[in-house]
Amino acid sequence: MTSIAEERTAAGGSAPRVELRSLDTLWFQVGGTVCNLACTHCFISCSPTNHTHEMLRLAEVERTLDEAVRLGVREYYFTGGEPFLNPDMEAILEATLKIGPAGVLTNGLLLDPARCARLAALAEASDYSLDLRVSLDGYDAATNDPIRGAGTFERILAGIRNLVAAGLNPVITVTEVCRDAGTDAGKERFFALLRDLGIDKPRLKILPVFQIGAEAERGGAYASWQRLRDGEVPPGGLDHLQCSACRMVTDQGVWVCPILVNEPSGKMGETLADSLGSFPLEHSACWTCHVYGVSCKT
C-alpha cells in the first residue's frame, strides 16, 4: 500500500484551473525585486542587487490604470521590493487615489516624518482609502532582526511611529515565520506592542509563509505532494483564491498573482486584456493559498 504522498506524486495528473471571476484587485510590482533589505524568508528573494523585475515608472502604471478603469477594477496594491525606493511612488499613489483605494506594502524603513506627512495629505485629498501595510516579523529585535536584518526592528518601529504621528494607522503584517504569530496569544502580543506605540486601534494581518525563494533555503522547500490536483478541489471551491479576482503587473507583463512573479509560467500576457482567462494551479505555492485560505489583500 502506498502513502497519500506517494500516490499524489505517482498520479501526476493535471492541475485544476481557476477562472477569473472578476478583476477586483490589481497589484503592481512597483519596486521590482529591488529592496534595501534581504529578508531570509522573502518568497521572491528581493535584495539590493536583485533586478529580476525592475521598478515601474509612473507612465507605465498610468497605462495600466487606464485599462483598469475600463475593466472596473475595485482596488490597487503596490509592492516590491521596497515601493518607496521608487522615486515615482508618491506620484503613482496620487494618480491611483483619483480612481480607487490603494494599499502599499512597505518594510517601513523609508517612512521619515516628511514622507508620512505627504502620504497623509494624499489620503486626505482622496475619496478613497489609502492603507499602508508595514512588515514586521517579531515582537522584539531578538525575534525580528534575524529575519529582516540587524537593527531593523527599531527602524521599523520608528517608521510606524512616524505614520501614526502623521495620522495614518498602518496595518502591521506579520508572517508565520514569527513563532506563534498565528495564535490568539501571539496576536495579543502584537496588539500589546502596537498599543505601546500609541496606536489605540491596532490593525494586524498574519500571513503564512510561502516555501519558495529565499524561504525555501531558510525553512525548507515544498514536498512534491504539496500540489493541487484535479478533483481535489470541490466544484466552485476556488472562489476564495485571490487569483480568481486579481492580477499582478510587473515591468515584464501581467502575472496571475503577486506570489508567482519569479516563475515565467505565472505570466499571463502583456496587458490586462491578455490576462482575463483561466490559470492552472500547478505551482506548490497554489497549494498554500488553497489550504491556508490565504489572501495577500488586507
Next chain:
Amino acid sequence: MSETALKKLTVHRGLATWGERLVPLGAFHAATAAAGRRLAPAERAAAEQTYLRSERDATPVEGPWSRIAVCGGVYSNRFGLAALLEDAARRGAEAIYCLGDLGGFGPEPEAVWPLLRQGNVRAIQGNYEESLAAGREDCNCGYTDPRDNHFAALSYGYTARGCSPAFRAWMGGLPHRRRVRVGDRELLLVHGSPRRINEFLFRSTAPVPFLEVLLDQNGCDGLLCTHTGLHWHRRLPSGRDVVNVGVIGRPANDGDTRVWYALLEARGESAGGLAVELVPLVYDHPALAAAMRRERLPEEFVATVLTGWWTTCLEILPARERAASRY
C-alpha cells in the same frame, strides 16, 4: 559586515531568481518574453467586451412606485423597525423594502416577524437569512478577526436558538434580489453586492469605475445595498445612483444613537430622475438596550446602542472608515 550578510546583499548581481534557481538575467527575461498571451488589438477589444458582458437576470420588476423606503439590517431591533414603519408612512412611502439581515445583534429575533408582515415589508435574504434557513453553523458574515468572529458566533447562536422553524422557512422563501421601478429608474436591490451576498461595499472602497461596470453588468439604473452597516450615496458620472442604505439595527458608528434608512423618490429626468435621501431615525434605543440586557446579550453590544459607537466588527472597516471610528 559579516560575510553572510555581504553575500546576501550581493548574491543577485547579474542574476535573476527563477523560483529557487539563480539564472542569468537574460535567460529569465527571454523566458518571460515568450510566456503568456499576446493578443492582437482586435482580440484585446473582444476580450474586454466578453469580460464586461451584461448578465441580465430574470428577476421580475416591481412597481412602478413614486416613493419608496428601503432599510438594511434590522438585527432584531423591533424598536427601530417600528419607528421605520411609522416614519416611512408619515413621509408617504408607497412601499417598504428591507435588504436582509433581520436577525443578529438584538434581542428576541422572532419579535420582528409580525411587524414585517403588518407593515407589508418586501424583504430579500441577507447572509443571516440564508444561513438560518439552511441551518448553517455560522452567519457567513465574512469576518477574519478572531474577536469579530467570537461576537458574530455569539449573536448568530443566540438568534438561531430564537427562530422557530416557521420563521426560518419564511426567511428561506425570500428572494435574493429584487428589481424595483421608481419613476423611470429600474433599481436593483441586493444585500451585499450583486456578486456576493456578503461582499462589503464601503464608500471608501467602492470606487466609481468599479460601480459603473457593476451597474452595466447587472443592467440597472441604480443599486441599493446594505451589509456594511454604514450608509452612503454616490451619484455616478453616468447619472446612476448607488446607495448603501445603512441599517436600522444599530447606529452608524458615529457617536449618534440614531439609525438610518433611505427614501427614494421619482423625479423628472430634468430634475435628476431620482431623489435619494438618507434618513436618520430616532427610536426607543433605551428600550432596546434594556431588552438586550434582559436577554443577557454582551455589554459590548449594549454599549453600541447607548453610545452610537461600534465596539465589535471593526476589523473589516477600511482605513478611512476606521479612522472615523472611536474604537
